[in-house]
Amino acid sequence: MEVSNTELKHCDLVAVKGRVDSSTAPQLDEALKAIMEKGRYRIVLDLSGVEFLGSAGLRAIVSAYKTCRRWNRGDVRLAELPSRIQGVFDLAGITPLVKIYPEVVLAVGSF
Amino acid sequence: MLRKYELSVTSELDNLASIGQFIADTTRALGLSGDEAFAVEMAVDEACANVIEHAYDGKPDGTIEVTCYLEEDRLVVTIRDHGEPFDPASVRCPDTECSLKYREVGGLGLHFMRTLMDEVRFEFDTPEGNVLRMTKVRH
Numbered sequence: 277m278e279v280s281n282t283e284l285k286h287c288d289l290v291a292v293k294g295r296v297d298s299s300t301a302p303q304l305d306e307a308l309k310a311i312m313e314k315g316r317y318r319i320v321l322d323l324s325g326v327e328f329l330g331s332a333g334l335r336a337i338v339s340a341y342k343t344c345r346r347w348n349r350g351d352v353r354l355a356e357l358p359s360r361i362q363g364v365f366d367l368a369g370i371t372p373l374v375k376i377y378p379e380v381v382l383a384v385g386s387f
Numbered sequence: 388m389l390r391k392y393e394l395s396v397t398s399e400l401d402n403l404a405s406i407g408q409f410i411a412d413t414t415r416a417l418g419l420s421g422d423e424a425f426a427v428e429m430a431v432d433e434a435c436a437n438v439i440e441h442a443y444d445g446k447p448d449g450t451i452e453v454t455c456y457l458e459e460d461r462l463v464v465t466i467r468d469h470g471e472p473f474d475p476a477s478v479r480c481p482d483t484e485c486s487l488k489y490r491e492v493g494g495l496g497l498h499f500m501r502t503l504m505d506e507v508r509f510e511f512d513t514p515e516g517n518v519l520r521m522t523k524v525r526h
Contacts, residue, residue, distance in 0.1 A: 295407070298436035299400035328407060330432050331495040360425050367502060368495060 278325075279307040286387040287318035289380065293325030296333030304333060308340040308352075317343070317350025320383040324356035329364050341374060351375065355383035390417075391456040398439045398449035398468070406435050406453055410464070413455040419462060419525060426503040427464060427523055433496035434466050434519055442470030442517060458522075461505065466519040472511030 277300035278293045288311050296304060311319060319340065323329075337352065344350040353375040357365070365371045377383035392413040396402040410431050414424035435451055443449035452467040475497060500507050506522040 295404055297400075297403045297407070297432055298440065299403050328428070328432070330429060330436065331499060332436065334495065360422070364429070367499060 277303060279304055281307060281311060283316070284384060287320055287384060288316055289320045289322060289384060291322040291325065295328040296326060296336075297328060297330045298332040301330075301332035301336045305336040305339065308336065312340065312343055318387045319344060319350070319352045320380065320387070321352060321354050322356055322380050322383075323354060323361055324358065324380075326358065326361050329361050331368070334364065334368055334370065338370065351387075353377065353383045353386060355380040389457055391454060392416075393455075394453045396451050396453075397447055398443040398451055398470075399447040400436070400439055402451070403432055403435060403439075406451070407432055409453065410455065414462065417455070417457050417462060419523075423462075423523060423525070427462065427521075430500045430503045430507075430521055431464055431466065433499050434521070437496055438466065438468045438470065438517075438519075441473055442468045444471065457525075461522045461524045464521045464523075466521075467516050469516040472517050475509055 277295055280291050282289045290307065290311070292304060294300070308319065321337065341352040344352050355377045356379060357376060362371070362376075365374075365376075375383070375386065377386065392409070394406065394409045396405055407428050410428045411424060414427050419427065431453065435453070438451055439445065449468060449470050454465045456463055500521065504521040505524050506520070508520045510518045510520070
């Protein structure tokens with residue numbers, strides 16, 4: 277799994293590629309924490325390259341979401357979910373609760 | 388003769404990728420659709436992560452044996468370990484209707500297994516160890 281971050285004017289764009297399971301989810305968790313520790317709480321997650329996402333990866337995303345949403349200081353928004361990965365969010369009941377965009381540029385522009 | 392696929396790995400989290408690849412390859416070889424194969428891969432990943440983290444308490448020196456085969460109209464996957472048993476009834480189902488603010492962290496893996504597979508059955512402390520059997524009816 278690879279996680280890369282780009283600091284943009286109004287948010288951080290985090291691209292995740294590969295397999296996010298219990299082995300690799302801690303890396304994603306750390307990458308998101310590193311952003312939030314800088315006081316940056318507006319994050320777009322580009323999931324277009326994600327091949328697999330299990331419950332551990334979901335937990336990392338939800339944890340960052342909760343931290344960013346605290347005191348309305350920010351948000352975690354998702355973009356370009358492959359259809360099977362969208363299915364994982366549906367299965368967990370998370371889809372109605374987070375903002376999901378068909379294109380990264382729309383997610384970034386929403387902030 | 389019905390082909391039975393088997394894989395044995397150590398209880399290291401890094402082996403989840405090998406298990407995933409094994410399931411992806413064997414489910415496709417056994418004729419499951421892409422979506423069915425993905426569902427099985429997810430359920431097996433959750434089950435094996437639980438074995439590593441709970442049955443073996445995170446220690447990498449245990450073994451996990453995964454088998455995959457067809458039985459009548461369904462795919463059968465078994466996962467065997469020799470670690471500590473646990474009581475699946477004690478794991479609360481996550482409330483997927485609940486807002487994320489109050490959502491509890493645990494239980495999502497088991498919820499996925501039960502939702503993605505048609506049957507999830509645990510047998511603990513058998514002479515062969517703990518065995519989890521999951522099936523998926525083929526369409």
